Amino acid sequence: MDFSWTEEELRLRQGAREFASARLAEGVPQRDRDSTFSRELWNACAEFGLQGLLTADASNGGGANLLSAVAILEGIGYGARDNGLVFSVVAHAASCVEPLATFGSEAQRREWLPRLADGTLIGATGITEPDSGSSALTLATTAVQDGAEWVLNGSKTFVTNAPVADLFVLYARSGQGFGGLSCFVVPRETAGLTIGPPVEKMGLRTSPMALIYLDDCRVPSSSLVGGIGWGAMIFSRTMEVERLLVMAPAIGVMERLLEGCVLHARQRTPGGTPIGKYQAIAHRIADMELQLEGARLLLYRAAWQRAHRGAATRESALAKLAVSEAYVELCRSAMQIYGGYGYTAEYEIERQLRDALAATLYVGTSEIQRNLVAGLRGLG
Ligand SMILES: Cc1cc2nc3c(=O)[nH]c(=O)nc-3n(C[C@H](O)[C@H](O)[C@H](O)COP(=O)(O)OP(=O)(O)OC[C@H]3O[C@@H](n4cnc5c(N)ncnc54)[C@H](O)[C@@H]3O)c2cc1C
Numbered sequence: 001m002d003f004s005w006t007e008e009e010l011r012l013r014q015g016a017r018e019f020a021s022a023r024l025a026e027g028v029p030q031r032d033r034d035s036t037f038s039r040e041l042w043n044a045c046a047e048f049g050l051q052g053l054l055t056a057d058a059s060n061g062g063g064a065n066l067l068s069a070v071a072i073l074e075g076i077g078y079g080a081r082d083n084g085l086v087f088s089v090v091a092h093a094a095s096c097v098e099p100l101a102t103f104g105s106e107a108q109r110r111e112w113l114p115r116l117a118d119g120t121l122i123g124a125t126g127i128t129e130p131d132s133g134s135s136a137l138t139l140a141t142t143a144v145q146d147g148a149e150w151v152l153n154g155s156k157t158f159v160t161n162a163p164v165a166d167l168f169v170l171y172a173r174s175g176q177g178f179g180g181l182s183c184f185v186v187p188r189e190t191a192g193l194t195i196g197p198p199v200e201k202m203g204l205r206t207s208p209m210a211l212i213y214l215d216d217c218r219v220p221s222s223s224l225v226g227g228i229g230w231g232a233m234i235f236s237r238t239m240e241v242e243r244l245l246v247m248a249p250a251i252g253v254m255e256r257l258l259e260g261c262v263l264h265a266r267q268r269t270p271g272g273t274p275i276g277k278y279q280a281i282a283h284r285i286a287d288m289e290l291q292l293e294g295a296r297l298l299l300y301r302a303a304w305q306r307a308h309r310g311a312a313t314r315e316s317a318l319a320k321l322a323v324s325e326a327y328v329e330l331c332r333s334a335m336q337i338y339g340g341y342g343y344t345a346e347y348e349i350e351r352q353l354r355d356a357l358a359a360t361l362y363v364g365t366s367e368i369q370r371n372l373v374a375g376l377r378g379l380g
Contacts, residue, residue: 122164
């Protein structure tokens, strides 16, 4: 067993930290207040190579293995204070670029991947619907074949990036049961595709979100990703990677918050005593360290498993569950340690907590991760 990163992975993580601290950490409170998605910072991330992180089709780098990608995103999370922007970039890379790179036809890869990977195009994915939610595979949007076209009808909710996206990876029902879902790639300008107004959110406010509506939306047969009925398989395979990529920045955020808490515990001296002298605070910090390191190990192990052994369903569900729950707990502890200051918008703790709360919901809630793990034991 070897727990060390390679020199190259450490270099990548450090480079990402420096890029994110220098480019993505300014002006976040204002953008958060205004719910502003910054195209300029999106472009900066693209120049750094984040949007095409995993795909060998990226002209500016790309083709990183999953462990390197985790190292890079951890560094990004540490340096960037803009969790919403990072979430948008990862959603694009993991749920739009990744399935097209893995399951797309030669023509689809040629047409879309270079521009998705270099950030020219923004991608989004829609599986969640108002009436299916956690039971994603029971979705009702229909895909009906009509000659050389598919006709899509239905709606998708909570679609990250929808207000600004150029391309949508959408899942629809083309038949009955598990094998009855298919996956399509649909450009924004397609007739019959409508984007709703931006949804206002509690956190991750710099990441735009909207509902989308499909009303006799006709796409050519060449829009089908993989084969007819591949939707559930593409979705499950994609989710395995997305769970890891989306949680990697949280490890970096947690590390930076923990360092801030240690400093604050030393420097804050109400009544003359540094609060870190109180066992209640010191133990809370030890517990934060425990939460972070436990979550970190599960995430690294799942990424290793997926990179070296292929499937990592159980490992990625455990990692998603552990990191997201640790993230929320750690932010709550940081709030307690900063006291009233943490509750003010002047410090970043209240924003971090608002952003963190989404992590136990997106890419499958904590309950759904538990269902997955228990299901593999034949339970539930
Ligand atoms: C910030 C953010 C970004 C998102 N981005 C996207 C996106 O880009 N594309 C997309 O398609 N979706 C996206 N989603 C949607 C997300 O995947 C769903 O919110 C999530 O799957 C839960 O569905 P729901 O909100 O309808 O909750 P529900 O399914 O209504 O669940 C409500 C509660 O019931 C629990 N529950 C439901 N079913 C079960 C069960 N079988 N066993 C135990 N408990 C259960 C849930 O865990 C939860 O606690 C995003 C969500 C958020 C918050």
